[in-house]
Amino acid sequence: MMNLLNENLTLAPCKYEYLDHTADVQLHAWGNSLKEAFEQCGIAMFGYMTNLSTVEVQAVHTIEASGHDLESLLFHFLDELLFLFSCDPFLICNKLVISEFNTEGEEFRIECKCYGEEFTLGKHPQGTEVKAITYSAMQIIIEPEQNNYEVFVIIDI
Template sequence: MSDALEYNALPQRERRPKRMRAPTADKPAAATVQSANENLSSQPDLRDNYEYKDHTADIQIHSWGQTLEEAFEGAAIGMFNYMVPLEGVTVDDSLEKLYEVSAHDMESLLFAFLDELLFVFSTEYFLCRDIRIQSFDRDSWTIKCLGRGENYDRSKHEQGTEVKAITYSAMQIHEGKDGAEIFVIVDI
């Protein structure tokens, strides 16, 4: 990221479990890790273009990407991963959801995008491990995206921290020639 986008970060609280790495020939892995990696081998890689920043009573998601679309996707995956660690979530090709949101400016578009994903999770228990924006229209302020994942199952998925709402508080969206980054606070 550009030096112009520097900020004073609060101490970071890492909620995301460490990613399992695929075994290599010179480093054999334990059988349980190997079998877990085999199950995830056809799964999309978890994005690592986000991090969590402590906030007084909430959590701030900081995401980035080469494009604003990638930063939006990173913020969404960061939100899902905070609620349920996504390493245990698989992508079932039969479970896809198309999301479409519209707004009146960039900040309200980010709010509407994350709020719609949170609403569907809260009502249908659908977890997105992979989110791909298919259309990002800055003239009509609309986003269409495809979310892929599976339904939340208490016996299978580790429970994270409940996200109650998306906020406009201290929301920042930066876009430049070196990429884009987003800061959004979610109420926990």
């Protein structure tokens, strides 16, 4: 575990919402960059599992994800975050900082620092379990001329 006192732990503003979807939920996240939209989408997923205001930063983990295009990169990124939560101990994150966001070449790649703590019933309200990430109706909107970057992802609950 790294020294958390040296990290900038200011939480990012909430730039996501939950959209109803038959038997599932759609995450809609946005940002001033595609990287920020990806970070917000990951936070939205964790926010669906618990109230993030109850999460303290007691641990930092780094995850890596890669893909052959933006959709597969987003899928694998969220899948790695879900795996992080599914491990023992379960890690719930309230801040994500993508330190590497490579979307050029043959392999797109993300490296992300995940800030949070072990999920504990009693401390963290139990939200809805996320079973899987899906490609269904996945959208990535990139409109740099309007400073608009959005992602839509359906998660299986």
